[in-house]
Amino acid sequence: MRKELLFAFAAFFFMSLHAIAGNFAEEQNQPNVLVITTYEKDVTGDKAKDEITLWGKPYEPGALFYKEIWAEIQTADGKKFRIDYEGGYEPQVVFPDLNHDGVKDLLQSSATGGSGGLYNYSLYTLAGDKKTDIGMPPALSIDAHFENDYKGVITFSDMNESFTVDLGDRKEDYERLGIFQDGKLNEPTEMMVIPYAMFEPVKIKGKEGKGLRGVQRISGAYQADAVGNVYSYWYYENDQWNLTDMKWEEL
Structure with a gap:
């Protein structure tokens, strides 16, 4: 009886793992998540190009507004980072060195879509394989x-x-x-x-x-x-x- 119970519990455990793995794979490959664009830039300062993929999840299939936007960075030495951004239209990333440490930063922007022509912005650095939010300038008084x-x-x-x-x-x-x-x-x-x-x-x-x-x-x-x-x-x-x-x- 004990062996039968152990077998039943083991079978249930492995079936649960399989279901969890299946759900995770489904989330990673859901049709409403899109690669917006990819970049190859050295953003860690090791003189080797890293791969930056900008992802977006539209509000609904075919919509131009992305309710979720994020960047996945795979460095040349195999490390992985993720940066989450605010939703918006026409997201993009540019790579100026704005903190003047000799390493390209990630300046992301996306249009809010409002009548004022406003944009969301975010500025990060991955220098030395460390993700740091530099932040944007404060509001004027x-x-x-x-x-x-x-x-x-x-x-x-x-x-x-x-x-x-x-x-x-x-x-x-x-x-x-x-x-x-x-x-x-x-x-x-x-x-x-x-x-x-x-x-x-x-x-x-x-x-x-x-x-x-x-x-x-x-x-x-x-x-x-x-x-x-x-x-x-x-x-x-x-x-x-x-x-x-x-x-x-x-x-």
């Missing part, structure tokens, strides 16, 4: 508000600068929305500071290597009511992002 006579005042505390914008050509819209009455503010009203729309690697004046240029939009009463763009320039040094310059462009 911006105050933007309306003032009497259809004016907008934008103050950039990080650079101790302020700009006044004449919005008189929009007065009919602002009067209709109840923001102004005959040029006088009905109540204190903030303008819209949109999050970073995008980042791009650029040369930073007076610095070795590249940094990032961030682009933000300031809007008036609603997102499509664009007032101007803020261009901020960042350089990674002493384990943090440092703001080196900022430019305001009125639209």
